[in-house]
Amino acid sequence: MTSIxxxxxxxxxxxxxxxxxxxxxxxxxxxxxxxxxVIYQRSGALAVMAHILLPxxxxxxxxxxxxRAKFADTSIEDIVHFFHKQNIPSRKxxxxxxxxxxxxxxxxxxxxxxIGFRNAEAVKExxxxxxxxxxxxxxxxxxxxxxxxxxxxxxxxxRKAYGEENAI
Amino acid sequence: xxxxxxDRFEDMLKEAANIGSGRAVNSLSLLxxxxxxxxxxxxxxxxxxxxxxxxxxKEEVMAASLLPFYGDLEGIVYLLFSQDDINALAGSxxxxxxxxxxxxxxxxxxxMLMELGNILSGAYISALADFTSLxxxxxxxxxAVDMAVSLWNEGLTYTQETQNxxxxxxxxxxxxxxxGGTASGRFLFLPDAASFQVLLRSLEEKIND
Numbered sequence: 001m002t003s004i005x006x007x008x009x010x011x012x013x014x015x016x017x018x019x020x021x022x023x024x025x026x027x028x029x030x031x032x033x034x035x036x037x038v039i040y041q042r043s044g045a046l047a048v049m050a051h052i053l054l055p056x057x058x059x060x061x062x063x064x065x066x067x068r069a070k071f072a073d074t075s076i077e078d079i080v081h082f083f084h085k086q087n088i089p090s091r092k093x094x095x096x097x098x099x100x101x102x103x104x105x106x107x108x109x110x111x112x113x114x115i116g117f118r119n120a121e122a123v124k125e126x127x128x129x130x131x132x133x134x135x136x137x138x139x140x141x142x143x144x145x146x147x148x149x150x151x152x153x154x155x156x157x158x159r160k161a162y163g164e165e166n167a168i
Numbered sequence: 169x170x171x172x173x174x175d176r177f178e179d180m181l182k183e184a185a186n187i188g189s190g191r192a193v194n195s196l197s198l199l200x201x202x203x204x205x206x207x208x209x210x211x212x213x214x215x216x217x218x219x220x221x222x223x224x225x226k227e228e229v230m231a232a233s234l235l236p237f238y239g240d241l242e243g244i245v246y247l248l249f250s251q252d253d254i255n256a257l258a259g260s261x262x263x264x265x266x267x268x269x270x271x272x273x274x275x276x277x278x279x280m281l282m283e284l285g286n287i288l289s290g291a292y293i294s295a296l297a298d299f300t301s302l303x304x305x306x307x308x309x310x311x312a313v314d315m316a317v318s319l320w321n322e323g324l325t326y327t328q329e330t331q332n333x334x335x336x337x338x339x340x341x342x343x344x345x346x347x348g349g350t351a352s353g354r355f356l357f358l359p360d361a362a363s364f365q366v367l368l369r370s371l372e373e374k375i376n377d
Binding site: 016030162 | 216219221225310312313314316318322325331
């Protein structure tokens, strides 16, 4: 289980996505209601991890390139285009995701569903829209997650408080 | 939206936050029966990138209490405690130390954490409402025990949808003479982006008066 390498990995910040081209591991920390999603080449080295905060980009922000990685719809769109531009079609891709927890039992007033739940749904919808199969997910609950993707094995390692760990 | 704030507003914002955290610290002192000191309030603008590089590897388990407020201003007051802080606070409140696991799983301990948040953040918000003459009410408090990085991320991303940075007012407090040691902690006051404008306008009216 502990094939998470100690030192070398690419760190993905909040509201950002990054590509690993040479099987370097990708990591993002402290996902609460946020979603960490990996889209990767099923037989190949290229993998992308995104740290998404919210379901949908407001219409007046669609052109704001600084902000597109923050939202499920625009982030997934950009990542899929990134693969397509390198002649890797959707049918050669797969995805895994984790996060979408509800750490605080706060109702936002406007919505019945938690933001974490809506984030997970929005990622699924966007993946479906671009025909990228979601092979595994570990979403929901009330705990934060730090995730590491190993492109070599296509395993997504999930770490929670007190060092609790699993892989999908 | 632009998050830059000119100097005179910065001073007014800090003053408003000082009044809020002053009253919160006062309630804490009454609760503990010991003096509690406070550092001057800081106005912080933190980008998500900085947040991740500062807390990204912090797997230390911490406790947080979150109190949403609504009305003319909407946002949250967020409190963060380390294990040492909790031990010192619990030492005064219930006469023994408490582990993070207990805080998380024992309903009584969990509600102690929420109540602590409710009293302190409630005092903060009511002082701020008095000072600004704005209508502010608090909703039910909520608490979580988790990795520091998750708590920071989750607290700071609660508001301000269309930025990749977050603006908040931070107050640090400390009580050194508790039977269980020194407790300290942070209050973060996080209005949403629209509320910052409302708060600034109300402060501007105060300046012009």
